[in-house]
Amino acid sequence: MRRTAFLALAAALALAGCGGSGDAKPTITVSAAASLKKAFEACAARLTREDVRFSFAGSDELAAQIRQGARPDLYAAANTNLPHQLASAGLLDPPVVFAGNRLVLAVPAGSRVASLDQLARPGTKVVVGEPAVPVGSYTRDVLARLPPAQRRAILANVRSQEPDVLGIVGKLAHGAADAGFLYATDVVAARTELRSIELPGKLQPHVQYGIGIVRGSEHEAQARAFVDSLTHGTCRQAMHSAGFEPPAA
Secondary structure (H helix, E strand, O other): OHHHHHHHHHHHHHHHOOOOOOOOOOEEEEEEEHHHHHHHHHHHHHOOOOEEEEEEEOHHHHHHHHHOOOOOOEEEEOOOHHHHHHHHOOOEOOOEEEEEEOEEEEEEOOOOOOOHHHHHOOOOOEEEEOOOOHHHHHHHHHHHOOOHHHHHHHHHOEEEEEOOHHHHHHHHHOOOOOEEEEEHHHHHHOOOOEEEEEOOHHHOOOEEEEEEEEOOOOOHHHHHHHHHHHHHOHHHHHHHHOOOEOOOO
């Protein structure tokens, strides 16, 4: 899966560089966390000065691609750690925090699961993100704050660990799991297929999204304009409509 995503990104980068002199607008390539898909596609539709190609996957996978030599124009992650790591390695300009989110317990629309406590019941099928992907890391932050016995019981019910939020959504929507941990925006994007159960405030992790321009971008001005639109321009409204929160002060 990771190799396929890398090849898809490489193809997108090649296509982005093939525009002739008669092209009306430059094309920028954005590697972005899968949870940003709906919002970023809505954002791109509002832009008038550039076209945008996207590669959506787990934030950790996209960061690994950049370390291996992929050079999109922008990298957007569902946390701030990965962008800062790439910046420290000289692969990314200093990143900007552009949005916040909330982790929720997501269940299929007709599920009888109504609380976090029910995840510890024998036979309950739980789906989570892989430890290295942000949604999986945030999930483990939540579980670490539970009483040890409850945490062990929930982990014993985990049936699948997915590489991104789209995998978790798919498992829930197709009935392969009874509950999973997702961002609030993922449930909004799933429309009527899923519903969310809010987590207690004392368990809620600090979910922030970071974005940075990849060093060596051939479209730095357009990439910077995209970032600006997320923080205080046309794309900020697209983020709000998708359910994202403003970045923490």
